[in-house]
Amino acid sequence: MPQIKLSAINRIFCFALFALLLSSSIAKANFDFNANCLKAYQSIFELKLNTARQLIAAEKKAHPNNSIVPFLENYVDYYYLLTTESKSEFERLESNKDDRLDQINEDDKNSPYRLYAQAQINLQWALIRGRYGSYFSAAREINKANTLLQENAKKFPGFHLNSMGLGLINAVIGALPDGFLKSSLSTFGLKGNLQTGLNMLDKLAENLPKSTYEPFYEETVFNYAYVLSDVAHSPSAYAKTMKYTARIADSSLLKCYLQAYVCSRNGHTDEAISILANKPSGSAYQAFPYLDYLMGIAKLNKLDLTASTYFDRYLQTNKGVNYVKDTYLHLGWIALFKGDDSSYSAFMVKAKNNGYTYHGRDKQALNEANSPMPNKDLLKARLLFDGGYLTKALDHLNDSKVEDFSSLKDKAEYFYRLGRVNDDLGKDDTALSNYQNAINNGKTFKYYYAAKAAVQMGKIYEKKKNPAKAKSSFNLAIGMRDHEQENSIENEAKQGLRRIGG
Structure with a gap:
């Protein structure tokens, strides 16, 4: 236009x-x-x-x-x-x-x-x-x-x-x-x-x-x-x-x-x-000040570690209550990528002790600050996916295989990340297999990977004009309890059910 x-x-x-x-x-x-x-x-x-x-x-x-x-x-x-x-x-x-x-x-x-x-x-x-x-x-x-x-x-x-x-x-x-x-x-x-x-x-x-x-x-x-x-x-x-x-x-x-x-x-x-x-x-x-925070997010989503400049500026100029925990979380990730584990840990302490949890991003940041240190390769794939760099994200994931991850949490995330990238690349069948593996590995944990994978499966089946499997997937997501982002994921699944008349 x-x-x-x-x-x-x-x-x-x-x-x-x-x-x-x-x-x-x-x-x-x-x-x-x-x-x-x-x-x-x-x-x-x-x-x-x-x-x-x-x-x-x-x-x-x-x-x-x-x-x-x-x-x-x-x-x-x-x-x-x-x-x-x-x-x-x-x-x-x-x-x-x-x-x-x-x-x-x-x-x-x-x-x-x-x-x-x-x-x-x-x-x-x-x-x-x-x-x-x-x-x-x-x-x-x-x-x-x-x-x-x-x-x-x-x-x-x-x-x-x-x-x-x-x-x-x-x-x-x-x-x-x-x-x-x-x-x-x-x-x-x-x-x-x-x-x-x-x-x-x-x-x-x-x-x-x-x-x-x-x-x-x-x-x-x-x-x-x-x-x-x-x-x-x-x-x-x-x-x-x-x-x-x-x-x-x-x-x-x-x-x-x-x-x-x-x-x-x-x-x-x-x-x-x-x-x-x-x-x-x-x-x-x-x-x-939020625009500096937004620039920091964008820079880090392409793995540009100069993002720290913008996050630091946000903390210096911001007088509000939101995105403070999330900013410290991102600064911790930058420290992690630089190989500075002690600074990462210090930033996680700041994420726990500073700011509020009114905003969903700050609630999630607090969850992540209280979780084990993330796997660097999975984190890089996550950021690249969020930034729209799908091929680069897939390259990072393809450098690993599920056997490289010892915890079920990391296995679930690995399959979930693969699913999201293949989903956006239009590789529906591969994505469906990835999502099912994420559910199998993560359905008993507090992390959001399994429930979100079920929602994404529902969307793919909805797109494929298979309402029965779409309904089953959306209901599977709704049935999972006591995990991160539960309200928003459940709501997303319910919206899917309304779309297909389920």
């Missing part, structure tokens, strides 16, 4: 037209998404948060009753908290929520922005709150957002932005693994459907550039890319993210993050490194 970019004149014209249409439709309303507010909104999605704050402050001074102001203020807080990962800042800023909702709620009931803005604010705080394990409060806010959006869709069926929040809510709830958040949401009677959410967000991303709501395109793409990659684990996450972000200006640090993150998650490591190396920079941009 050719890259399409709006010229500055076209963008200004589009913003002006949008503001004109909005102001004419709500006459005397105090939801005035004027040119100044639109510029602030655009700055937020370039992660120029200080610029946005200045524009919002000027708008607040000029039009103190404009209820778009508290709406935008919440966006600034949301993206500030996403980039800092700071729980203390979350606790400090959370008190702003109710005052903003009160001002917006008391404003013009004939504006589609009244309910929409309240829904977005609730949803934003829920998404941040969920990162720190406050699941019941997050569930309550998601339920409130859903109720407001449903009501707004009935009152203003032509207001396309309702689909953004409803699509996100449908997708996230529809894909949630069993756990406290899902049970909390069920108390409110909330149910979702992953495919319904994906369809809503895809349609919105496709059609917004053709409408007067074009200024909200970046936000839609941000939500859609998140759902594709992290919620749906979609094989089309890379292609669709690159397609939809192509029209976003290169001056956007959020675009850089989205592209690099999805590239890194989907085996396009060299592209991720290039994007991060050329990211927009300067004092205008919000500090975003």
Whole structure:
């Protein structure tokens, strides 16, 4: 798809037209998404948060009753908290929520922005709150957002932005693994459907550039890319993210993050490194330490040990609570590759004693820090596979044979790694044999290899149009208990069963 970019004149014209249409439709309303507010909104999605704050402050001074102001203020807080990962800042800023909702709620009931803005604010705080394990409060806010959006869709069926929040809510709830958040949401009677959410967000991303709501395109793409990659684990996450972000200006640090993150998650490591190396920079941009962590991950996935520079920088600049354990784990692996076993052990101690386990990667890092020292060849194959270097990963594995590994844990991992590489290389029958061997060797252990192998077998049989064997494999994965990543693997298997009608 050719890259399409709006010229500055076209963008200004589009913003002006949008503001004109909005102001004419709500006459005397105090939801005035004027040119100044639109510029602030655009700055937020370039992660120029200080610029946005200045524009919002000027708008607040000029039009103190404009209820778009508290709406935008919440966006600034949301993206500030996403980039800092700071729980203390979350606790400090959370008190702003109710005052903003009160001002917006008391404003013009004939504006589609009244309910929409309240829904977005609730949803934003829920998404941040969920990162720190406050699941019941997050569930309550998601339920409130859903109720407001449903009501707004009935009152203003032509207001396309309702689909953004409803699509996100449908997708996230529809894909949630069993756990406290899902049970909390069920108390409110909330149910979702992953495919319904994906369809809503895809349609919105496709059609917004053709409408007067074009200024909200970046936000839609941000939500859609998140759902594709992290919620749906979609094989089309890379292609669709690159397609939809192509029209976003290169001056956007959020675009850089989205592209690099999805590239890194989907085996396009060299592209991720290039994007991060050329990211927009300067004092205008919000500090975003996570990008150093992401560069470290990408570098190490190609066995480039200079990754330690980026991990060290992340630890120095990060003020948040996530990825600290995982960073120490990766630094330990680098020490291991350098033959420094004592430093490896020291980093494992740091992984155990520092950071938190709110994020899944940190939970897994703690598990691995408490496990025996990994086999270097298996670890290299794992990293190369994650980086998308399939042939190199296979070469590392082919240099060994199962008899070279003494523990059943390493034997199970060996077959699992072979299975994943052959699977991605399209060698289905070989992969199925590898996965079965991983199950045979690992089904009684706490490690995830056997259960994940069963899920992958189910996917292959699903692709082969063999629903009976697919169902059997997915159920086998669900039946395995007390292993790493149990909730996410079980959820993945249940999604597979839903796809095949099992």
